Every structure is written in structure tokens, then in C-alpha cells.
Amino acid sequence: MAVIEAGTLYVVATPIGNLADLSPRAREVLAGVAAICAEDTRHTRQLLVAFGLDRPLLALHEHNEGEIAGRIVERLRAGDALALVSDAGTPLVSDPGYRLVREARMAGVKVSPVPGACAAIAALSVAGIPSDRFCFEGFLPAKPGARRERLQALARETRTLVFYESSHRIEESLADFVSVFGAAREAVLARELSKLFETVLGDTLGEVARRVGADPNQRKGEFVLIVRGCENDAAAVLAEGQRLYAKLVEHMKPSQAAKLAADLTGASRKALYGETGQGQE
Ligand code: SAM
Secondary structure (H helix, E strand, O other): OOOOOOOEEEEEOEOOOOHHHOOHHHHHHHHHOOEEEEOOHHHHHHHHHHOOOOOOEEEOOOOOHHHHHHHHHHHHHOOOOEEEEOOOEOOOOOOOOHHHHHHHHHOOOEEEEEOOOOHHHHHHHHHOOOOOOEEEEEEOOOOHHHHHHHHHHHOOOOOEEEEEEEOOOHHHHHHHHHHHHOOOOEEEEEEOOOOOOOEEEEEEHHHHHHHHHHOHHHHOOEEEEEEOOOOOHHHHHHHHHHHHHHHHOOOOOHHHHHHHHHHHHOOOHHHHHHHOOOOOO
């Protein structure tokens, strides 16, 4: 039986789909704390019921975290052991909790992890893309302009990149990935991990976008996209050429933009003009 220490904040990972992935220790900690801070109390109530548990729940989400973190820290300082969970996976990973953990640590409260599922790590573990160095980017901006700008800033990153995406935007995001990183960039899309319709699609961005575009079922559910980092100088030069071309083409003809971007970066004019798909004037 897990020992619950008084005055400790336990940050507990919950399943990302398959309930059997809740660890025995997570269950014991959830059973033994005075209360559980939960992103969506109805959602967490269902999890507790599924495990035959009944603990008081405190709503802690992005809209009230700043306001209630102080009160929760006071309870911890008074000796209550509390848990923090999010709707799925590891709290603080594209989920609330950072402010509470920070305030608790600053107040000298012990914060202890109960590790478990995390969609980013689960996807990385099955992608077969170098995982010794990676960069977690979470969700891209929702607005197309900001999203492309973020991708352009990442085009020359050499580490493997990890993104979260929802079913509403998966198709348009993949189109942006193809246009900024190029269709040939190695990538794997992990969907519905640990659930009934789990799929892991590869092997390039072009192929992933094609499969998702062709099959409405592949646009349903939750996604992690793993993209190989920019591998060599030639790819880095091309990515920089594409980034510059995309800016220049807003102000001049595509052929002129391609020539200028090629002259300034050393990328092939033909590759820029052709690969961006804007070769027609
Ligand atoms: N804290 C969570 C974690 O540890 O992975 C992530 C929370 S974030 C709000 C939710 C996003 O995680 C989804 O939109 C999706 O991109 C990804 N995700 C969560 N569960 C997933 C699953 N079973 N399969 C694939 N992606 C998943």
C-alpha cells in the first residue's frame, strides 16, 4: 500500500484512453488523499467511480488556477495530502497545474509525481523516429497565419519535433506541415493511442496528409504528430529558402521571389518554385 505523506501534493498521471493504464500506485494515492484537484470534476468523478473510489474533488482549470492555487497551497501547508490530475495523461503537459505546482514549491510544500501515461511519450515510443533528443511543441496556434509562422520558425530544428493536434484541425495543420517542411520529411501520426481505433501512420508528411485526406475515419479522435528534425545542410538550406520565399512572394511574382530566395540562401530555385506548389503565375 502506498504511503501517503501529510502535506504533499501528488501529481498523478491518469490513462489517455485505456483505463487499465492507471497504475496501482496512482489508484492508492487517489484513494488516500484528502481531496483531488481535477481539471473537469465530472470527468474525474467517472474515473473514480470506475475504480470504486470516492474522494472530494476541487475544480482546478486554466480559468481559475491563478485564483485558487493559493488556497490549495494553504491546505497543503496545514497538513492535507492532495492530488492533482488532469482529464487525461500527465498533468502540466498541455494541461493545467503549472501555477499550482510552482506556488506549492515556492511555499516549501513537497510535490511528488506519480508517473504514468503521456500521449507525447507513448507516440514517441512507437514512431521509430530518433528519440534521443526531441522537442515538445504541444498544440500549434489555431490561426493559420500564426501556425505557419510557428512552423517556419521550427523548419531548421534538428531535434525530433512532437506536436498535439485535435480532429478539428488535423487536415489543415497537415497541409501546413507539408508546405513548410516539405512532403518528403519523415513523420508519424499516432491516433487514439491505447484505444479501440489506435492507428500509427507513417512514413512521410506527404503520405500522412494523403492518408488522412483520403479517409474520414483517420480524421477522428486525438492525435500526436512526430516529425523528424531537419537532417542535413541541404534540407536546412531548402527550409530557409522556403521560409524566405513565403515572405517574399507576398510582395512580388513567385518567379522573382524564388530567384531572390535562391540567391540569398543557396537553395535551388527550381526546388523552391516547384515544392511550394505556387509555380504558376
Ligand atoms: N496531459 C496529456 C498527456 O499527458 O498527453 C495531454 C493533454 S492535451 C489537452 C490533449 C491532447 O493530447 C490531445 O488533443 C491529443 O493531441 C493528445 N492525446 C491525448 N490522448 C491521446 C491519445 N490517446 N492518442 C493520441 N493523442 C492523444
